[in-house]
Amino acid sequence: MSAAEVASAVAAGVRAVVPDAHVSELPMADGGEGTLDALLAVWGVPARDVVTVDAIGRPRTARYGVSPDGRLGVVELAEASGLPHVSDVAPQPLRAHTRGTGEVAAAVLDAGVDEVLVCLGGSASTDGGSGILTGLGVRLLDDRGEPVPDGGEGLARVAHLDLAGLHPRARDVSWRLAVDVTNPLHGERGAAHVFGPQKGAAPADVAFLDDALQRWAGLLEREAGVAVAHVPGAGAAGGVPAGLVAVLGAQLEPGARLVADAIGLRDALERADLVITGEGSFDSQSVEGKVADAVGALAAQAPHRPPVVVLAGRVLLPAERARAAGIAAAFSIAPGPVELEELMGRTRPRLTDLAATVTSLVLASRPHLPPAPVEPSDDARERSSA
Incomplete structure (x- = not known):
């Protein structure tokens, strides 16, 4: 998926929990493809x-x-x-x-x-x-x-x-x-x-x-x-x-950092209550100049330091290293043991479901923003029926 497609899938998950949420979709890149x-x-x-x-x-x-x-x-x-x-x-x-x-x-x-x-x-x-x-x-x-x-x-x-x-x-x-x-x-x-x-x-x-x-x-x-x-x-x-x-x-x-400046990420972070970013494999390289590293560092400089959550194909970085890079938490879209082809084929709905879960967790710590009732996605129904 492209960065824009991922951003769209994550935004859908946020809006499933908070339908009137203001979501800024800012596709990022780290100097490579995209x-x-x-x-x-x-x-x-x-x-x-x-x-x-x-x-x-x-x-x-x-x-x-x-x-x-x-x-x-x-x-x-x-x-x-x-x-x-x-x-x-x-x-x-x-x-x-x-x-x-x-x-x-x-x-x-x-x-x-x-x-x-x-x-x-x-x-x-x-x-x-x-x-x-x-x-x-x-x-x-x-x-x-x-x-x-x-x-x-x-x-x-x-x-x-x-x-x-x-x-x-x-x-x-x-x-x-x-x-x-x-x-x-x-x-x-x-x-x-x-x-x-x-x-x-x-x-x-x-x-x-x-x-x-x-x-x-x-x-x-x-x-x-x-x-x-x-x-x-x-x-x-x-x-x-x-x-x-x-x-x-x-x-x-x-x-x-160069792309972040071009798209106005710093200003968006100053207005954000929650920041969700992504990575294919969230590992040691992810906090050495890649997108998650830049987003975490810039969010830490924002006046109210909004929490940054990473959604990834797999998560290999220890939690303490993630926190040191300004990342509050990181989650894999894999629901359990699964073949790579199957996971790739379900990437969008899994991203949306996981973004909804993250949003609900954040709301649970902020009772003044009650979540709206949510209809489960097709992916969630499959897991429930199984």
Whole structure:
């Protein structure tokens, strides 16, 4: 379900208990998939299309956005280089790349923007941002002066950066990178070890990619004079920030906070009695820059600190860590042992039922707001009859 669909399902659960409740539905994103749509919705402008390639070089049409005043361009990495677009073939963890995203970024520069926001997340590759640089005209050369292959495979051989063909506007604009993690570029918490297996990398591939990223960091420091290896968040999206920080002077920003500012979340929290947010798997990564983390932190800053409740597919984070992140409670939509396909097929009604339950619990502590009688949902009737 999209963020907007989840928000709608949760709102239905709240209104089932309090029919006249004022519910603000604010679809969120954390810098990954969905960030472009969230910003386009706020701006009220359509997406633009560009023909590019996917993470393994096949033709693909990707979307990007430009703000109404024409000053800010938005590139969502998952549009061109996302993992879902190459899920129809066997994973290629060493060859997958972000060159298509670089070509989208070039189109944004051609549109005349002054600032480029690159939304990271959902990538299929571990290439340290080398593909984006290639798409912008940079040549990655080996020690014989020959171009290296795309992807992490090429990082193990690159010896020199040729910037002569870099897009003429690439260094005239400001670059911001929306990230949802704080992982460094390489090492045990780096891009290859933490995220590589999700992209099909076997243990040997992980070791190869980690060494390649370390080599890449050394090259960037020698040729661009920028140390990127231990920059928090440099490991996002397969290490994309490394190349863009070193060559383009890009700045990293928490993606969830960026979207929160764009949609006016802070103002909404100041008016809220209850805040419900969501996550697929509510675990340790959820409180390291993702949506739940941002919502919890901002709610804690609101004058009356409204309680924040997380609804998730599964809940793995200990309660004390959740509370430390400003989350009052977290609940799984799974009613008990259940197959994943069945749970996915019932996501919307389970979200609605669980939101109604949470609302009733909050009302129980606030007797001045009595709940209205509620007709059980079809999902609830099934459990009751069973």
